[in-house]
Amino acid sequence: MRWQIEKKLTDQLDRETGYVRYPFGSRHTMAICYPNTYETGMSNLGLQIIYQQVNGRGDFQCERAFLPDKDLQKLYDKDHIPLLTLENQRPLCDFEIIGFSINFEMDYFNVPFILEQGRVPVEAAKRQDDDPLVVMGGPVAFFNPEPLTPFIDVCLVGEGEDLIHAFLDAWLAAKAEPGMTRQKLLQRLAQVDGVYVPSLYTHVYNEDGELTAIVPEAGAPEHVRRQWHELTKPGETVIATPDTEFGAMYLIEIARGCGRHCRFCMAGYCYRRPRVRPLEYVKEAVLRGKKLGKKIGLMGAAISDYPYIDELVTFIRDQGLAFSCASLRADSITPTIVKGIAESGQKTITLAPEAGSDHLRNIINKGINEEHLLHSIDLCTAAGIHKVRMYIMIGLPWETDEDIQGIIDMTHRVRAHMDAIGNSAGITLSINPFIPKPMTPFQWMAMTDKKTVEKRLDHIRKGLAHDKRIEILAEPLRQCYIQGVLSRGDRRVGQLLLLAHTYGGVKGWKRAAKEMHFDVDAFLYTKRPEQALLPWDTLDNGLVPNYLTQELRQAEKGAYTRPCFDGCRRCHICGGN
Template sequence: MTGKYQDKVIIKNIISSETAFTPVKTIGSVPVNVSLVYPNTYSIGMSNLGFHSIFFQINSREDALCHRAFLSLKNSYPCEINTLEADKPINEYDIIGFSISFEMDYINIIKILETMKIPVFSQDRQTPLIMVGGPAATFNPEPLAPFVDFFVVGEGEEVIHEIMGKYKELKNREKQEILEALAQIEGVYVPSFYDIEYDREGNVQNITTTSLAPRQIKKRWVRDINKYDTESVILTPYTEFKDMFLIEISRGCGRNCRFCMAGYCYRVPRYRSMDKILERSEFGLKYKGKIGLVGAAVSDYPFIDELAEKFVENGIKFSVSSLRADTLREPLMMGLAYSGHKTLTVAPEAGSNRLRKIINKGITDEHVINAVKLAYQYSIENVKLYYIIGLPGETEDDIDEMIDFLTFLKDYMKALGNKRGNLTISINPFIPKPFTPFQWLGMESVGVLNERIKLIQNRLKPKGIKVIFESPRLSEIQSALSRGNRQTGLLLYDIYKSGARTSAFNKAEIDGKGIKYYAHRQLRKNDVLPWDHINLGLKKEYFISEYNRAIKGEATARCTDEKCKVCKICQHK
């Protein structure tokens, strides 16, 4: 069984296995038809609550429909990218919307457009309109700008309704007129209305508008997340979370970790009410045996202890997407143990306390030790720790301190009586991100990162500590795309046309500049940044101030409420 027939069988099997909480509409039965595409596998896409949320919001309208599509369904790439709900090619829809969370998926957008014989470059295309949203589109849309008609900057639950309404009104007009109207919606970025000038070094020199588009695109964000049930809209057995009903417990993070793009892009932190979470949990338990709580730091949720106790009282088992070692307490740990958790997962991030001060992590070795002890008291024996290497200011001494601490921690686990528990370390190279205090810095060299990973492996393996890591070479590509500009997008297109092999990434250049240049370049504080026309509500002076505090190892207090004066975003929202 091959080709289109095999694809249709896979689609039929997936659809028959799903439980959906939104009605399916027939393409062409409403004025606005959207194919929402996740440019990766079905399993990854259907684990993304943002994808679920936009799918639901569009389908909640009487005048619009949304059908889903994916680059890959089940371990193979389809001959055509067809929607699951209608088994129709995505180019038969008015708008193709891509949800982007990871830089490595950028090239998949090009692949999908070419596979469906849709002109890749926006300037060569009349229909359908290409819309892109998600975290990557918010912090730096520029590498995708040559291919995209418009971006949604920020959170989409409210702005998507304005987009649908405006498109319905102007559907039969010329593309230029439609885009001009969409550009007037706050949070919508139409890249063709902005001219980018470059200097001799290939850096952005100036950004100007060529239409009625605003000089800066202001991020959209949902002030009251209780208005929207951001949760599993479709249940499927083909994801990592197949046994859970997912519920967003909070949005944004105010911890001010200086390496973390999400903490700045989705500020101000907001929390869903406990009553709402309990209500939606009762609904989810009709279909799944466990609730998955999703948030940037679930243990930072103000009522997490009370919520955990309520869950246990009501016989509700749950899982969490993230924890912080400094906010773990007995009620939450008891609830996790009751729910069958076998592994404590926390992220010290940096190898030494000195480095954690630089990145403003706010976690000490003692926090990790106490978390491990508390977990073992509730029979959670396995421990997994996430670390970043190549952080600004990192030296071999920091790596040695990390190795010494992990060796101690393994012995400490045994001293507690934990003879069977595994200690696993996950290492990721530092990737500088836009809209962080480290946005001007280049990534550490691949050679140095490989040496440090090898050192960590060689010294921890004899201790029985498992080390897993992300390839520094892949991280280098992510780094180039993360802080890239439109030239980087053209470079990515050339790489795709050359087969997207490792050799293509190594050799491709535009004006003598390739992936290595964009990944490791240092930017000056007075440079025009490729994303300077995106307004997240935080001023550049704030990031410079935070960079200077990082160099001094000074702490910055976490966001507490709208009266704090740390970043002053609340005064400008």
């Protein structure tokens, strides 16, 4: 019954601090949806930041909706209740704008499900003038939104703090004009920098299924330039709740972007250039977290690269606060950081060598070596952090059998080194297949076939099986290879997603591919020509033309690309163009 759902949502709100609730309809209405459960969605700082920006305007109210967990979904299904928002328990179809914050490929399947549950037409092409406008933000929107274009009216291409206001201002201005149809509204919104309207672009394929042209309608820009934010607005927890993965933490974004140039990493290219928040702002945010009695969670691409990290850690500990880091690099970790996280109760150090050989680490431009790993382990062991977790990829471009053996040999050396310094704690290897990402130097590369990856994973397991202190974890390969399709998918993959939705979502994926005669293996395992038109080529991330191909050549040679530095003009994102 609906009252049971409303009670669960109200109880959820009662456990929060910092949310905003206005009488429904007293302002223009926007619902922001995270296509996963509340526990996952409310761990996402980006969603909270946009929630704060919209509610702070004075002319909009922003409410939240999430994928129901299993127990809540049973209540929705029992009486066919539409998906309700948290703040005012209103169906999604009652809102003027519905925003999706999308970060992970496997969440794509939840987008049509949430729309259907919210009584919103699933397909954008079937929406009428009085239906909600469905908008997508988050990293997916600005590296490859094409697989989601059957469901999305508008994509916000870039970081949202400023872009959301430009979009909403344009929406208000257009809606104020008499006779504004949905089509005219979309055409008007497409004039805003950073706003991509997929329906205004036709993708043309030849008889072999190759994308040959992307044709914009008259008046639509040929390319949509992604937008950046200079970190002038707050970047910390807005809504505190105990019911998330980071429920005990007050999250603070201390930096954004990464200039390390790891060639496999989408974040390193889509969030370039690196920017840091002033130390004084971060200290003030720490004190706000202290008032809530929270542990401090430092967020950023590489926390140990923050230029004031030692001073910040010292400040946090002087306040009597514990803290945790989103990520550390083995070549920039310091004794101060290690001492601080040990005193904060952390028992495991997580490092990401990504590969077991210098050969492959040079190809991907990782920039660390085994000495960095061992030095980090020394620091952590001395501080009382004994367990080690290492992230490894297999199936990287130009990988050889020797590189796979290198993972085994490296792990044995790490194990021997730990024993030599009196550290008998366990090692966990988190091993997953490499997935090529759009807008990176490896965007053209084939994914290594599943059988080869299984064989190499089995070889690693056998090579390390004798030491029970070494644990190997791997994500289910089926999901990884679905991600491989979605990551670089085109609009035909969007149709595949739509059909899979009718068959139950991810469990209907294989059936939908078979019915559409979609050759998944050919899509994954065929290297794309560097001159090929790519589905995401409408989006301009600011890189100088040919920069990615130049980096691909560097990868082939195993040549090093120096991290970003002041005055650098290599990629042109920092104003070189």
